[in-house]
Amino acid sequence: MTTPSTSSLTERLVAGPVICAEGYLFELERRGYLQAGAFVPEVVLEHPEEITALHHEFVHAGSDVVEAFTYYAHREKLRMIGKLDLLEPLNRAALEIAKSVARETGTLLAGNICNTNVYQPGNPDAIAAVTQMFTEQVDWAVQAGVDFFVGETFSFAEEALIALEVIQRSGLPAVITLAVHQEPETREGWSVPDACKRIADAGADVVGLNCIRGPETMLPFIEAIVRAVDVPVAALPVPYRTRADQPSFQSLRDPAYPDPPGGRPFPIALDPFTCNRFEIADFTRAARDLGVAYYGVCCGAGPHHIRAMAEALGRTPPASRYSADMSKHAFLGSDAKLLEHNQAYGSRL
Numbered sequence: 001m002t003t004p005s006t007s008s009l010t011e012r013l014v015a016g017p018v019i020c021a022e023g024y025l026f027e028l029e030r031r032g033y034l035q036a037g038a039f040v041p042e043v044v045l046e047h048p049e050e051i052t053a054l055h056h057e058f059v060h061a062g063s064d065v066v067e068a069f070t071y072y073a074h075r076e077k078l079r080m081i082g083k084l085d086l087l088e089p090l091n092r093a094a095l096e097i098a099k100s101v102a103r104e105t106g107t108l109l110a111g112n113i114c115n116t117n118v119y120q121p122g123n124p125d126a127i128a129a130v131t132q133m134f135t136e137q138v139d140w141a142v143q144a145g146v147d148f149f150v151g152e153t154f155s156f157a158e159e160a161l162i163a164l165e166v167i168q169r170s171g172l173p174a175v176i177t178l179a180v181h182q183e184p185e186t187r188e189g190w191s192v193p194d195a196c197k198r199i200a201d202a203g204a205d206v207v208g209l210n211c212i213r214g215p216e217t218m219l220p221f222i223e224a225i226v227r228a229v230d231v232p233v234a235a236l237p238v239p240y241r242t243r244a245d246q247p248s249f250q251s252l253r254d255p256a257y258p259d260p261p262g263g264r265p266f267p268i269a270l271d272p273f274t275c276n277r278f279e280i281a282d283f284t285r286a287a288r289d290l291g292v293a294y295y296g297v298c299c300g301a302g303p304h305h306i307r308a309m310a311e312a313l314g315r316t317p318p319a320s321r322y323s324a325d326m327s328k329h330a331f332l333g334s335d336a337k338l339l340e341h342n343q344a345y346g347s348r349l
């Protein structure tokens, strides 16, 4: 069955909050289809069925958007792994996979561009290279028929502004989100609300933050961004328990396992810091109270996080059919049909 998407991003934002599930890199790494380190999504070509399945899982859990998995599928990353010949086929395949799920489920199809790791302030060669990288990816996405673009994980606001400019040439809406590392500012030293205001003033349809920071250390910025801009605001934290003294997921240290390979839990030993679904729901309600319009969870997200987010926004996605009901648990439940000797043993579990 094909259900064409019936409204644009702008119309959906007017109607209510929009959820965009992402974090594909970490989820596919956990599943054994993507290598941590270079973090290049070759899985798109090697196991396309896994991308299709993950897109479906996220829509089932409540995502309103299928974002093409072209994060880190850019020229610099493919050069890094010596597979530049895969650049175009990988991008086109990721777009077609996302498109097929979006059109089948009536969700929005988003193109994606991201931090290049090439950008350097004041370096004209770097700026030209970044512009070229964005342009080729945006062109492929436009040809695939995306409904809007996500430009994300920019720690340089100026790189985000270049991304916005390239997206604007397509005439499609742009969601632009910054990534804030340990220091509470962009890498060029702009305050976060000021950077978002500049991006909004330059014409972004949605501005905000994604990745790097967990709910607790992202939320204070969100409050300031909502006050600073007059466009819809996005909040897509990582689902990890970052805190004031370790505000980014790269800076987290685990006293229970102090010396993991690589010297820090990031990226593959972060499990003990993972937010439970109630923490994601709490974040969602807090963000909604601040006026956030565009939601998601970034690296580390699983479908259960997205379902918690959707339910906190008052939705009942298909996955809600299976949301927890402990009343019939053999030992911890309350149902009259349960056996009393097991219920009595419940406190000893």
Ligand SMILES: [Zn+2]
Pocket: 023, 210, 211, 212, 238, 298, 299
């Ligand atoms: Zn992320």
